[in-house]
Amino acid sequence: MDLNICQWDRAVELARQLCDLGQVPAISFQLQRHGLVTPAMHFGTSKLHTDERPTDDTLFLIASLTKPMVAMAVMLLVERGELALNQRVATILPEFNEPSKRSITIRNLLTHTSGLPDMLPNNQELREQHASLNDFVNETIQTDLVFTPGRGAQYQSMGYALLGPIIESVSGRAYQQFLREELFEPLDMHNTWLGLTAELLPMKHMAEVRVPTVQQAGTDWNWNSDYWKQLGAPWGGGLSTAADLSKFCRWMLTQGKTQAGEQLLSAASVRISTTNRLHDYPLIAEVDRRTRGWGFGWRMNWLEHRGAFSDLLGPEVYGHWGATGTLFWIDPSTNSALVILSTEPMDREISPLVMLSNAITAAL
DSSP states (O other), X not given: OOOOHHHHHHHHXXXXXHHHTTSSSEEEEEEEETTEEOOOEEEEXXXXXXXXXXXXXXXXXXXXXXXXXXXXXXXXXXXXXXXXXXXXXXXXXXXXXXXXXXXXXXXXXXXXXXXXXXXXXXXXXXXXXTOOHHHHHHHXXXXXXXXXXXXXXXXXXXXXXXXHHHHHHHHSSOHHHHHIIIIITTXXXXXXXXXXXXXXXXXXXBOOOOOOGGGTTOTTTSTTSHHHHHHXXXXXXXXXXXXXXXXXXXXXXXXXXXXXXXXXXXXXXXXXXXXXXXXXXXXXXXXXXXXXXXXXXXXXXXXXXXXXXXXXXXXXXXXXXXTTTEEEEEETXXXXXXXEEESSOOOSXXXXXXXXXXXXXXXX
Protein backbone atom coordinates (compact mmCIF):
# COMPACT_ATOMS: atom_id res chain seq x y z
CA MET A 1 0.00 0.00 0.00
CA ASP A 2 1.29 3.46 -0.92
CA LEU A 3 1.55 5.25 2.43
CA ASN A 4 3.59 8.10 3.83
CA ILE A 5 5.76 5.84 5.96
CA CYS A 6 6.94 8.58 8.33
CA GLN A 7 3.38 9.63 9.04
CA TRP A 8 2.25 6.01 9.37
CA ASP A 9 4.98 5.42 11.94
CA ARG A 10 3.77 8.51 13.84
CA ALA A 11 0.24 7.11 13.88
CA VAL A 12 1.43 3.72 15.14
CA GLU A 13 3.47 5.41 17.86
CA LEU A 14 0.48 7.56 18.86
CA ALA A 15 -1.65 4.43 19.32
CA ARG A 16 1.11 2.90 21.43
CA GLN A 17 1.39 6.03 23.57
CA LEU A 18 -2.37 6.25 24.15
CA CYS A 19 -2.24 2.76 25.63
CA ASP A 20 1.08 3.13 27.47
CA LEU A 21 -0.18 6.31 29.17
CA GLY A 22 -3.44 4.63 30.18
CA GLN A 23 -5.66 6.95 28.16
CA VAL A 24 -7.05 3.95 26.27
CA PRO A 25 -6.74 0.40 27.65
CA ALA A 26 -6.60 -1.35 24.27
CA ILE A 27 -6.62 -0.38 20.59
CA SER A 28 -6.88 -2.45 17.44
CA PHE A 29 -6.96 -0.84 14.01
CA GLN A 30 -6.66 -1.64 10.32
CA LEU A 31 -6.41 0.64 7.28
CA GLN A 32 -7.22 -0.24 3.68
CA ARG A 33 -6.83 1.52 0.35
CA HIS A 34 -7.47 0.32 -3.20
CA GLY A 35 -8.18 -3.17 -1.91
CA LEU A 36 -4.92 -3.49 0.01
CA VAL A 37 -4.94 -3.68 3.79
CA THR A 38 -2.34 -3.10 6.46
CA PRO A 39 -1.84 -5.76 9.11
CA ALA A 40 -4.25 -5.32 12.03
CA MET A 41 -2.32 -3.35 14.65
CA HIS A 42 -2.86 -4.12 18.36
CA PHE A 43 -1.81 -2.17 21.45
CA GLY A 44 -2.49 -2.14 25.18
CA THR A 45 -4.09 -4.86 27.26
CA SER A 46 -7.31 -6.64 26.38
CA LYS A 47 -8.10 -7.39 30.04
CA LEU A 48 -8.03 -4.53 32.51
CA HIS A 49 -5.29 -4.65 35.18
CA THR A 50 -3.44 -7.44 33.36
CA ASP A 51 -0.72 -7.61 30.70
CA GLU A 52 -2.87 -9.73 28.33
CA ARG A 53 -2.45 -8.36 24.81
CA PRO A 54 -5.13 -8.17 22.11
CA THR A 55 -4.58 -10.36 19.05
CA ASP A 56 -6.10 -10.74 15.59
CA ASP A 57 -8.83 -12.93 17.11
CA THR A 58 -9.74 -10.69 20.06
CA LEU A 59 -13.38 -9.69 19.93
CA PHE A 60 -14.28 -6.10 20.72
CA LEU A 61 -17.71 -4.89 21.77
CA ILE A 62 -18.43 -2.68 18.76
CA ALA A 63 -21.60 -0.98 20.11
CA SER A 64 -23.34 1.13 17.43
CA LEU A 65 -21.11 -0.06 14.60
CA THR A 66 -23.80 -2.74 14.68
CA LYS A 67 -26.34 -0.31 13.20
CA PRO A 68 -24.91 -0.06 9.65
CA MET A 69 -24.77 -3.86 9.45
CA VAL A 70 -28.42 -4.15 10.47
CA ALA A 71 -29.32 -1.37 8.01
CA MET A 72 -27.60 -3.19 5.14
CA ALA A 73 -29.51 -6.35 6.04
CA VAL A 74 -32.71 -4.32 5.70
CA MET A 75 -31.54 -3.09 2.30
CA LEU A 76 -31.03 -6.70 1.19
CA LEU A 77 -34.73 -7.25 1.89
CA VAL A 78 -35.68 -4.00 0.16
CA GLU A 79 -33.99 -4.87 -3.10
CA ARG A 80 -35.39 -8.40 -3.00
CA GLY A 81 -38.86 -6.85 -3.03
CA GLU A 82 -39.77 -7.99 0.47
CA LEU A 83 -39.77 -4.53 2.09
CA ALA A 84 -40.31 -0.93 0.96
CA LEU A 85 -38.58 2.01 2.59
CA ASN A 86 -41.78 4.05 2.85
CA GLN A 87 -43.72 1.11 4.27
CA ARG A 88 -45.21 1.89 7.65
CA VAL A 89 -43.79 -0.09 10.55
CA ALA A 90 -47.35 -0.87 11.72
CA THR A 91 -47.97 -2.93 8.57
CA ILE A 92 -45.28 -5.36 9.78
CA LEU A 93 -45.64 -4.93 13.55
CA PRO A 94 -49.40 -4.39 14.00
CA GLU A 95 -49.00 -3.57 17.69
CA PHE A 96 -47.06 -0.45 16.63
CA ASN A 97 -50.30 1.27 15.66
CA GLU A 98 -50.76 3.97 18.29
CA PRO A 99 -51.93 7.16 16.51
CA SER A 100 -48.79 9.24 17.11
CA LYS A 101 -46.56 6.43 15.75
CA ARG A 102 -48.76 5.23 12.90
CA SER A 103 -46.91 7.26 10.25
CA ILE A 104 -43.41 5.96 11.16
CA THR A 105 -41.80 4.17 8.22
CA ILE A 106 -38.81 1.90 7.68
CA ARG A 107 -37.08 4.94 6.17
CA ASN A 108 -37.63 6.87 9.42
CA LEU A 109 -36.04 4.10 11.47
CA LEU A 110 -33.00 3.92 9.19
CA THR A 111 -32.42 7.71 9.15
CA HIS A 112 -33.09 8.53 12.83
CA THR A 113 -36.15 10.60 11.91
CA SER A 114 -38.80 8.50 13.68
CA GLY A 115 -39.08 10.59 16.85
CA LEU A 116 -38.33 7.54 19.00
CA PRO A 117 -35.81 8.06 21.83
CA ASP A 118 -32.21 6.93 21.79
CA MET A 119 -32.62 4.88 24.97
CA LEU A 120 -35.74 4.01 26.93
CA PRO A 121 -36.35 5.85 30.21
CA ASN A 122 -36.11 2.51 32.02
CA ASN A 123 -33.12 1.20 30.01
CA GLN A 124 -31.01 0.49 33.10
CA GLU A 125 -33.87 -1.22 34.92
CA LEU A 126 -34.47 -3.48 31.92
CA ARG A 127 -30.82 -4.46 31.80
CA GLU A 128 -30.72 -5.05 35.54
CA GLN A 129 -33.64 -7.46 35.02
CA HIS A 130 -31.80 -9.18 32.13
CA ALA A 131 -34.64 -8.19 29.82
CA SER A 132 -34.96 -9.94 26.46
CA LEU A 133 -34.93 -8.19 23.09
CA ASN A 134 -38.71 -8.66 23.01
CA ASP A 135 -38.95 -6.76 26.29
CA PHE A 136 -37.04 -3.83 24.77
CA VAL A 137 -39.27 -3.91 21.69
CA ASN A 138 -42.45 -3.97 23.77
CA GLU A 139 -41.24 -1.02 25.82
CA THR A 140 -40.35 0.85 22.62
CA ILE A 141 -43.86 0.30 21.30
CA GLN A 142 -45.24 1.90 24.48
CA THR A 143 -42.79 4.80 24.86
CA ASP A 144 -43.57 8.43 23.96
CA LEU A 145 -42.12 10.11 20.89
CA VAL A 146 -39.62 12.94 21.22
CA PHE A 147 -40.94 14.73 18.10
CA THR A 148 -43.35 14.20 15.21
CA PRO A 149 -41.96 11.62 12.74
CA GLY A 150 -40.17 13.13 9.77
CA ARG A 151 -39.89 16.61 11.31
CA GLY A 152 -36.54 16.21 13.02
CA ALA A 153 -33.47 14.01 13.22
CA GLN A 154 -32.32 12.68 16.57
CA TYR A 155 -30.28 9.58 17.25
CA GLN A 156 -32.65 6.73 18.10
CA SER A 157 -31.24 3.38 19.10
CA MET A 158 -34.76 2.23 19.83
CA GLY A 159 -35.65 2.68 16.18
CA TYR A 160 -33.02 0.05 15.46
CA ALA A 161 -34.50 -2.15 18.19
CA LEU A 162 -37.58 -2.41 15.95
CA LEU A 163 -35.54 -3.42 12.90
CA GLY A 164 -34.70 -6.76 14.53
CA PRO A 165 -38.31 -8.02 14.66
CA ILE A 166 -39.02 -6.43 11.27
CA ILE A 167 -36.23 -8.51 9.69
CA GLU A 168 -37.55 -11.57 11.51
CA SER A 169 -41.16 -11.02 10.40
CA VAL A 170 -40.21 -10.53 6.75
CA SER A 171 -37.46 -13.17 6.44
CA GLY A 172 -38.96 -15.83 8.71
CA ARG A 173 -35.61 -16.17 10.48
CA ALA A 174 -34.15 -14.80 13.71
CA TYR A 175 -32.53 -11.52 12.77
CA GLN A 176 -29.14 -12.73 14.05
CA GLN A 177 -29.44 -15.80 11.83
CA PHE A 178 -30.42 -13.69 8.83
CA LEU A 179 -27.37 -11.45 9.20
CA ARG A 180 -25.06 -14.41 9.69
CA GLU A 181 -26.35 -16.33 6.66
CA GLU A 182 -26.99 -13.41 4.30
CA LEU A 183 -24.22 -10.99 5.27
CA PHE A 184 -21.45 -12.27 7.51
CA GLU A 185 -20.87 -15.63 5.81
CA PRO A 186 -20.80 -14.29 2.22
CA LEU A 187 -18.33 -11.61 3.36
CA ASP A 188 -16.13 -14.14 5.22
CA MET A 189 -16.82 -12.32 8.49
CA HIS A 190 -16.49 -15.49 10.53
CA ASN A 191 -15.48 -13.67 13.71
CA THR A 192 -18.49 -11.36 13.95
CA TRP A 193 -21.40 -12.09 16.23
CA LEU A 194 -24.73 -10.63 17.25
CA GLY A 195 -24.99 -12.37 20.57
CA LEU A 196 -22.74 -15.24 21.58
CA THR A 197 -24.26 -18.55 22.60
CA ALA A 198 -23.56 -19.87 26.09
CA GLU A 199 -21.35 -22.53 24.47
CA LEU A 200 -19.26 -20.01 22.52
CA LEU A 201 -18.94 -17.48 25.32
CA PRO A 202 -16.05 -19.16 27.22
CA MET A 203 -14.28 -20.02 23.96
CA LYS A 204 -13.89 -16.45 22.70
CA HIS A 205 -11.16 -14.04 23.70
CA MET A 206 -12.82 -10.68 24.31
CA ALA A 207 -11.48 -7.24 25.12
CA GLU A 208 -12.80 -5.81 28.38
CA VAL A 209 -14.28 -2.30 28.23
CA ARG A 210 -13.43 0.25 30.90
CA VAL A 211 -17.08 0.82 31.76
CA PRO A 212 -18.32 4.30 32.73
CA THR A 213 -19.27 5.08 36.32
CA VAL A 214 -22.97 4.57 35.72
CA GLN A 215 -22.30 0.94 34.77
CA GLN A 216 -19.64 0.01 37.32
CA ALA A 217 -22.07 -1.47 39.84
CA GLY A 218 -23.78 -3.53 37.16
CA THR A 219 -21.35 -6.39 36.83
CA ASP A 220 -24.13 -8.73 35.73
CA TRP A 221 -25.60 -6.35 33.12
CA ASN A 222 -22.89 -3.90 32.00
CA TRP A 223 -21.02 -4.07 28.69
CA ASN A 224 -18.61 -6.71 30.02
CA SER A 225 -21.34 -8.98 31.38
CA ASP A 226 -22.32 -12.32 29.88
CA TYR A 227 -25.86 -10.96 29.64
CA TRP A 228 -24.87 -8.14 27.28
CA LYS A 229 -22.55 -10.30 25.18
CA GLN A 230 -25.34 -12.81 24.64
CA LEU A 231 -28.20 -10.34 24.06
CA GLY A 232 -27.24 -9.37 20.50
CA ALA A 233 -29.03 -6.01 20.55
CA PRO A 234 -29.62 -4.73 16.99
CA TRP A 235 -28.81 -1.20 18.13
CA GLY A 236 -25.40 -2.01 19.59
CA GLY A 237 -24.77 -5.62 20.62
CA GLY A 238 -22.28 -6.72 17.97
CA LEU A 239 -18.87 -8.25 18.66
CA SER A 240 -16.18 -8.27 15.99
CA THR A 241 -12.54 -7.74 15.04
CA ALA A 242 -10.79 -5.03 13.04
CA ALA A 243 -10.12 -7.50 10.22
CA ASP A 244 -13.77 -8.57 9.95
CA LEU A 245 -15.04 -5.00 9.97
CA SER A 246 -12.48 -4.13 7.30
CA LYS A 247 -14.14 -6.77 5.11
CA PHE A 248 -17.50 -5.12 5.71
CA CYS A 249 -16.05 -1.71 4.75
CA ARG A 250 -14.42 -3.22 1.66
CA TRP A 251 -17.82 -4.56 0.61
CA MET A 252 -19.19 -1.03 0.67
CA LEU A 253 -16.21 0.34 -1.26
CA THR A 254 -16.71 -2.29 -3.98
CA GLN A 255 -20.34 -1.22 -4.39
CA GLY A 256 -21.77 -4.38 -2.88
CA LYS A 257 -19.47 -7.02 -4.38
CA THR A 258 -17.98 -9.80 -2.29
CA GLN A 259 -14.35 -10.89 -2.52
CA ALA A 260 -15.56 -13.70 -4.78
CA GLY A 261 -17.13 -11.18 -7.15
CA GLU A 262 -20.77 -11.82 -6.20
CA GLN A 263 -23.03 -8.76 -6.34
CA LEU A 264 -24.48 -9.30 -2.87
CA LEU A 265 -26.01 -5.82 -2.67
CA SER A 266 -26.66 -3.60 -5.68
CA ALA A 267 -24.57 -0.51 -6.34
CA ALA A 268 -27.81 1.48 -6.27
CA SER A 269 -28.51 0.33 -2.70
CA VAL A 270 -24.98 1.19 -1.60
CA ARG A 271 -25.18 4.67 -3.15
CA ILE A 272 -28.52 5.62 -1.63
CA SER A 273 -27.59 4.17 1.77
CA THR A 274 -24.32 6.07 2.03
CA THR A 275 -25.41 9.56 0.98
CA ASN A 276 -27.25 12.17 3.04
CA ARG A 277 -30.92 11.16 3.06
CA LEU A 278 -32.06 14.00 5.33
CA HIS A 279 -32.52 16.04 2.17
CA ASP A 280 -35.51 13.76 1.51
CA TYR A 281 -37.35 15.43 4.43
CA PRO A 282 -38.46 18.99 3.63
CA LEU A 283 -39.66 19.68 7.20
CA ILE A 284 -36.30 19.00 8.87
CA ALA A 285 -34.33 22.17 9.66
CA GLU A 286 -32.03 23.08 6.80
CA VAL A 287 -28.96 23.43 9.02
CA ASP A 288 -29.40 19.86 10.29
CA ARG A 289 -29.96 18.51 6.79
CA ARG A 290 -26.84 20.25 5.55
CA THR A 291 -24.35 19.64 8.37
CA ARG A 292 -25.56 16.58 10.30
CA GLY A 293 -26.59 14.15 7.62
CA TRP A 294 -27.64 10.53 7.90
CA GLY A 295 -27.78 7.81 5.28
CA PHE A 296 -29.44 4.46 5.92
CA GLY A 297 -27.57 3.31 9.02
CA TRP A 298 -24.53 5.38 8.08
CA ARG A 299 -23.65 8.81 9.46
CA MET A 300 -21.98 11.41 7.30
CA ASN A 301 -18.80 13.08 8.56
CA TRP A 302 -20.05 15.96 10.76
CA LEU A 303 -17.14 18.33 10.37
CA GLU A 304 -18.23 20.86 13.02
CA HIS A 305 -19.01 18.19 15.62
CA ARG A 306 -16.75 16.67 18.28
CA GLY A 307 -17.65 13.32 16.75
CA ALA A 308 -16.15 14.03 13.33
CA PHE A 309 -14.54 10.86 12.01
CA SER A 310 -11.42 12.85 11.13
CA ASP A 311 -10.69 16.54 10.79
CA LEU A 312 -8.96 15.74 7.50
CA LEU A 313 -11.90 14.06 5.76
CA GLY A 314 -14.69 15.67 3.75
CA PRO A 315 -18.45 15.66 4.38
CA GLU A 316 -19.04 12.89 1.83
CA VAL A 317 -17.20 10.37 4.01
CA TYR A 318 -19.54 8.03 5.88
CA GLY A 319 -19.14 5.76 8.89
CA HIS A 320 -20.20 5.35 12.50
CA TRP A 321 -19.07 5.66 16.10
CA GLY A 322 -19.70 3.17 18.90
CA ALA A 323 -20.16 4.16 22.55
CA THR A 324 -17.65 1.54 23.72
CA GLY A 325 -14.91 3.47 21.89
CA THR A 326 -15.13 2.20 18.32
CA LEU A 327 -15.08 3.89 14.94
CA PHE A 328 -15.04 3.13 11.25
CA TRP A 329 -15.14 5.42 8.24
CA ILE A 330 -15.20 4.93 4.49
CA ASP A 331 -13.95 7.42 1.89
CA PRO A 332 -15.04 6.53 -1.66
CA SER A 333 -12.99 9.40 -3.14
CA THR A 334 -9.71 7.78 -2.06
CA ASN A 335 -11.04 4.19 -2.03
CA SER A 336 -9.97 3.89 1.60
CA ALA A 337 -11.43 2.87 4.93
CA LEU A 338 -10.29 2.75 8.53
CA VAL A 339 -11.47 0.62 11.45
CA ILE A 340 -10.42 1.56 15.00
CA LEU A 341 -11.61 -0.54 17.92
CA SER A 342 -10.83 0.39 21.51
CA THR A 343 -12.02 -0.25 25.05
CA GLU A 344 -12.26 3.37 26.21
CA PRO A 345 -15.92 4.50 26.09
CA MET A 346 -16.87 7.79 24.50
CA ASP A 347 -17.87 10.71 26.70
CA ARG A 348 -18.68 14.37 26.11
CA GLU A 349 -15.09 15.27 25.28
CA ILE A 350 -13.37 14.65 21.97
CA SER A 351 -12.30 11.02 21.82
CA PRO A 352 -8.56 10.36 21.52
CA LEU A 353 -9.56 8.17 18.57
CA VAL A 354 -10.18 11.37 16.58
CA MET A 355 -6.52 12.30 16.97
CA LEU A 356 -5.49 8.77 16.00
CA SER A 357 -7.82 8.86 13.00
CA ASN A 358 -6.28 12.20 11.97
CA ALA A 359 -2.78 10.76 12.17
CA ILE A 360 -3.72 7.68 10.15
CA THR A 361 -5.61 9.72 7.56
CA ALA A 362 -2.55 11.93 7.06
CA ALA A 363 -0.57 8.85 6.02
CA LEU A 364 -2.78 8.27 2.98
